[in-house]
Amino acid sequence: MPETKTPSYSQRHPYLFGFAVIIAAVALVTGAMAALASLAHFGSFERTFAEAQIGVVRVEGEILFSEPYTDWIDELAEDERVKGVIVRIDSPGGLVAPSQEIYGALLKLAEKKPVVASMGSVAASGGYYVAAAAGTIIANPGTLTGSIGVKAELPNLEKLLDKIGVSFNEIASGRLKNAGSPYRAMTPEERDYFQAMVMDIHRQFVADVASAREMPVEKVEALADGRALTGNQALDAGLVDELGGFAQAVELVKDECGLTGRVPLKDGPPAAEESLVRRVLSELGLIPDGSLPGRHWVMKAE
Numbered sequence: 001m002p003e004t005k006t007p008s009y010s011q012r013h014p015y016l017f018g019f020a021v022i023i024a025a026v027a028l029v030t031g032a033m034a035a036l037a038s039l040a041h042f043g044s045f046e047r048t049f050a051e052a053q054i055g056v057v058r059v060e061g062e063i064l065f066s067e068p069y070t071d072w073i074d075e076l077a078e079d080e081r082v083k084g085v086i087v088r089i090d091s092p093g094g095l096v097a098p099s100q101e102i103y104g105a106l107l108k109l110a111e112k113k114p115v116v117a118s119m120g121s122v123a124a125s126g127g128y129y130v131a132a133a134a135g136t137i138i139a140n141p142g143t144l145t146g147s148i149g150v151k152a153e154l155p156n157l158e159k160l161l162d163k164i165g166v167s168f169n170e171i172a173s174g175r176l177k178n179a180g181s182p183y184r185a186m187t188p189e190e191r192d193y194f195q196a197m198v199m200d201i202h203r204q205f206v207a208d209v210a211s212a213r214e215m216p217v218e219k220v221e222a223l224a225d226g227r228a229l230t231g232n233q234a235l236d237a238g239l240v241d242e243l244g245g246f247a248q249a250v251e252l253v254k255d256e257c258g259l260t261g262r263v264p265l266k267d268g269p270p271a272a273e274e275s276l277v278r279r280v281l282s283e284l285g286l287i288p289d290g291s292l293p294g295r296h297w298v299m300k301a302e
Helices: 014-042 045-049 067-078 096-110 126-131 158-164 188-213 217-223 231-237 246-257 276-283
Strands: 053-060 082-091 115-124 136-139 144-146 151-153 228-230 265-268 298-301
Touching: 053 067, 053 246, 067 082, 067 096, 067 265, 082 126, 082 246, 096 115, 096 126, 096 188, 115 126, 115 246, 126 144, 126 188, 136 231, 136 246, 144 231, 151 188, 188 217, 228 231
Parallel strands: 053 082, 053 265, 082 115, 115 136, 115 144
Antiparallel strands: 144 228, 151 298
């Protein structure tokens, strides 16, 4: 009597076996994609394991928060393969405190490694604040920069609310607690209060630029009336050191670090998707400065 072969698992459970094969294939593809994504984060295998790299910190758009930048700066500071850093700036400015935090992180980094600022189309106000921390600043001749100054934006919706028949009752613990309320006109006392605050932050801005650029405070103050300058004008004023683009910044860092040939770039911070709501609020100027919770206004280095 011929021997009966026991059916294989795949024959006995074809659907389960097929499902298991599909799961295994998906896991294999997912793992491969994750590995490729990991390499892509640094650009290439060579970029990841190179002996020497140049770090790049891209400060782009309005400066609304600092953590992605400061975290990336800290990573570059600790990475021994990164010999020098380029701060590539394309920003019109933004909130004061995040600009100051990025400035401070770059000053700390510059104590360990050469830092060069490369300005794109615009590096104004808070964007210039960030650039000032670099040992060398390079701008294109047509870059818009400078605009050293601070402003507070306080919307007044009183007339609009009157038209639609809406009013607000405000109860506060002190006469300045509701200063800047969008529901009524500003009082003279409140205007003086905000003007004093703006000027205090303005003096901080001027002092930091003067210190980082090793310029007399009086010279920076004379330029700090909010005016924007071209790269050419900023060079003449002493706010930038050289004219050129990103490639020139790379060559300068290589020279300062004693590097030759092609040097891979470690580029970041990783892009974060900004929510539609946050973008809309930003455009309307309604994202508050986190250092002053509950205020209906923002203080900007713009």
